[in-house]
Amino acid sequence: MRTLLLTSLFALSPFAVAQDLRRGLTDADAVLVGRQVGKQAHDEDVALHRVQLLLDVRGGRGATTVTVLDWPKLSLHQRPSPRQTRLYCLADATATAQRLGLPAADGPYFKMVGWAGSNPLVGVEPAKDPFVLFAQMLAAGDNGTSPTTTAAALCKLALGQEPVLRLEATRYLTERPDLRSHLNQLEWTQLLSRASGEVDDLPHKIALAELCGEQRLDGVFDALMISLGQVTDAEYARTVGRIGKALHGEQSSGKLTERLRAAAQAADREALLLALGASNTQSALDALLAMDGQDAAVEAALREHRSPRARDAVAKKRK
């Protein structure tokens, strides 16, 4: 049996790492640092992993060892790894254990959550491991730490050097308007600057763009458009197009076409056209339909629009 997990809805590039640790941390009933120390079969369908607790981030119920249910016939890619110390995001499996007739004395029983990236390896000093610190930060944020403190820590992480955690922190801020409302002007300036200037880590750039777009910062759409062409990644262009629509609706196409008129480089033009198509507005469609359909960049933009009329236009021009 195999599972298919959902990664972020929002950021994707050929370099993107499936990464939803924050969702695992927030969805889990227990977040623990543990080491798998044993495994035994319950029956042909179920195996029981004994995981020794090294650090209880939250929900460990004071246990020193927990049992994690596994299905050996399944290829769940979130599965306890023998003898490795990892961060575990666990869902309560007490009811399943009872149905299977497992002894209460071997509890508490858990199973692993499905979010991708939610079972990272942890270093030899768990208390200093950045993933554990991130987990503790989120747990503390839900347990009394002031939102200003948590938001500032997340912002620092989002602007930091660790690729996975800066992506996680950025996306977490996007998903938590209550926290990001505590960021100050300087922090927002830094985040927008990074969103506009980042050229290497494109998933991070996209996540930052979405964060700034979600906050509706003044001038954010213009700032993000500047990178179009400098960054040729299609996913970034799509993101900018969607942010434009979210912020300016039908008027976003006017801003994009205005910039298009001034685009000197072919890469700039292609990226702006792609963003125009991805904005998926009627005005964008009208603008694209009025352009030269034999132009490959226009055709690509029409494909990006995805509407039946755009598809028809591409099909007709192909004939």
Added chain:
Amino acid sequence: MIGTRRPSPERFPLVLAAAALALLSAAGCGGGGGGGGGGGLAPTITSAAFVGGGAPAVGNVLLLTFSEAIVLSGSALTNDDVVLSAGASLGSVTAPPTQPATNTLSLLLGTGVSFVPGTTTIALGPGNDVVRNSLGRLGTGGTPVVIGTSDGLRPTITNVTIAAIDDALNGTGPAGGTLQLPPNGFTIDVAYNDNSAIAVDSTRITASVAVATSAGTINAGDNLRPFLTTVRADNTGASYRVPTTTTFPNGPVTLTALVTDISGLGSTPSTFAAAVATFRNELRPFETNANASQIWFLDFSRDVEQFATSAITGGLSVDVTQTANGRADFVDLLFILGLAATSPLPNVQGNRDSNEVTQDLFKQALLVRLGELYAGCNVQFTLTQPAGNFGTSASVAYSSFGFSRIAIGGAPSSPGVLGVAIFDDNNATQNDNTRLDFSGTRLGIFLQTIVDSGFGPPASSLFRQTFAPFTPGFGGTPIGGNSQDGQRLLGTLTDGRSDAIATAITDLAHFCAVVTAHECGHSMGLVQNGAMPTGLYGNDSTNFPGSSDGHIRNTALFPAGSTNVMSPSLSYTAAINASTAFNSLNLAYLREQVFYGN
């Protein structure tokens, strides 16, 4: 897809050794006829090109390309060594030929040269004592070839593979392995380039082993192409299918391709090593004795819960109540999304209301996309329950009846999961992925995961922008909530809302199709761990970063924004990308052109 890296012979010492033994063995038997070559036990001329303009003159060059690597004696190649068509002569050649490539010689024409490029033919003659192969055998005979006029550049073979499998997955990449082939049914794919055009009828495909054909046994080294079905052959590449009338023997095989351009210049041979094994029914995913094809029943009827939205900061949460409500969970989610209305427009299409028409359109788009993803595979998807009953079993013997099934429903039993299915090595059984309690795990496709996740921030996400205009929780008007939506659904009214409706229905269907294709793929044997022939490179996170048990991520093989269907995780945007597909090896397995296990 044809890659660009040629295989490295050093990667297959055992295979090559076996191939050499096969050649020696065949030589010992004395060879035989058949095919278009000269017995396959000695080099033959495959193309000839005159280098120059006008009539050949003393000192001009003639290039001869051979069926395999050659060794020259050091003597001059003269009229005594070849057979030319009537009246032609190489002249009094005095200098021994040179060897510009392993399978090519260049000779300087002598005094009295006389032939007509484009007309005169040439082959090695019985008196040849100049050209041998690497085993020391003198070349003789072969089909005479017309001497062309060189265009100056030899064609180059850039890749040889099987079933269009990318180099990273065909055994020539860093992940290693050797493709395991059935005795026939696979394609041999060659990619090449040239400055002019390729004489596709001159392309040679040879094997290191004798191959049974409708015309009898074709010896190792003889041209197999006449016994292959040409799928495609043009100036950039060719694909030849091995028909059922042509059968490779079990064991290692090295295939060799050689192409010639229209000017008579031949390429250097390019090889590909694989292994052929008996395609036993237990290893064959869609053996046809029991069932004509693998049928998948898509079951939308699951009703174990109901859903409601609640506001969260920046979005909505889709909350689950574990109580059936007399309506399919899938349909419940359409109401949440706004792809169904509480007061649908009646009689939009016949007596079908707007909700029913929307579902029809969704299911039609789902089946079309599944058909695209499984193109060329003996797999069909149906919305109608076929005859047969799983009873209490999650899996039954493949021959029990003709279908597997999967539920398309609401929420998973673990957070973050889009689908769970039974893994079935080589598709040995029919599988019931509609089970609610497989030892504590719910099977099927879980659309609540994507809807709940998609309704969260940011508002600029593709999911939100696609569905929010219809979602009541976001203030949208559901499909069927506008009096003209019936016309929009039927395509008789075209406006911005009709575009948005079509996009929403299509995108959701395409997303669902990719998840369904993925889960059904697991239940038909994807993606077995290990390198070929043990598996399909599942769980090889060293060579395919991001892979996990039973899954493979092939970022480098797909265009930006798309993904391999059998990746361990999936984003909404990647799922609906038109370039998302099975990787070439998974597709070859599903098309029964390669297989794993023994």
